[in-house]
Amino acid sequence: MLTIQYLPYPQIESLSSHDRINVILSLLKSEKIVIIDGKLTSKDEALLIRETMNIIDDVFNGLEIGVMHDNKSKSFISKIKYRIATALIGDRSGITVIGPAKILSELKQNPENVELYFQKEYLLTYSKKKYNKK
């Protein structure tokens, strides 16, 4: 079954970087696609890559990650508010999508969207299981 796990950033914000990454990785190892309402810091992203490399094996071969940014043009007042908010709590605009490489063959991102490409073998296995249940 394909599961998408929505993870609001405030739920993991108070955790240490390591604990935050461990929450994400445990979801990925459970073959879930994680959607985080917000963005990880670059430091967290680097830590996510490092910790992913540490746990890669024959079963879990990594992840795909993409971030959708808020690119809407802002008014002058909105820009000021955005900068104040960023200075206080960090840049939380945007959505982060992370999926296990076992499920996603590729994750393409561009300024407007993130496209998920699923592994053919995963889709075939999933549809076979669904068909057999019927």
Place this chain on the structure above:
Amino acid sequence: MITKLKNIFVGFWDNLFNNTNYFKLGIYGAPNSGKTTLANRLCKDLLNTDDSFNDISNIAHETRKVSVKEKLFVSKNGKKVVFDLIDTPGIATRIDYEVFVKAGMTQKEAKIRAREATKGVIESIKWLDNVDMVLIMVDATKNPYNQVNLTIVGNLEARSIPFMIIANKTDLKSSKLEKIKQAFPKYNVLGISAKFSQNMDLLYDGLFAMKKKIRK
């Protein structure tokens, strides 16, 4: 004679007031973006040697360990920069040994390569704490909106490490330099071909410009 004395004086002055003439230059990027090709090109140009720094291949993760070549230098208009060149393994978020099997390796060789590649990625990220300046290699024939590239940029900015984005493989018809520049509008993007030594003079100019931004 006068030029020599002038060079000595300029070098002394630079060392007195700006001790960033000697720095560590790292080459970072996704696998197969041409990092080692560039490293080999720099060694060939600056050390005047045909010896390769590292092997290259079309199979990803050929470079699986950080390699350092010390004391390369570039001179221009009486000024000189000296640097240690650091070639790093490509940073990736996934490593699948089956990709190496499809490229012709045995399963055993592929698993060993995959294991080494994961260690290489970890080492690359750790070396971010040891470099003073970075060239971020981006394959100009591929989609530049790669989160790995953005992660590298973000980490360098957080560490206040000056960097230049190098759009490589501009010799290929499928390269899209403008797309790379659009993806990184706030940063210096230079199109080169490391394989065919195109625009390398501009890259060396860039080293002089970035040297002033190094904080030690």
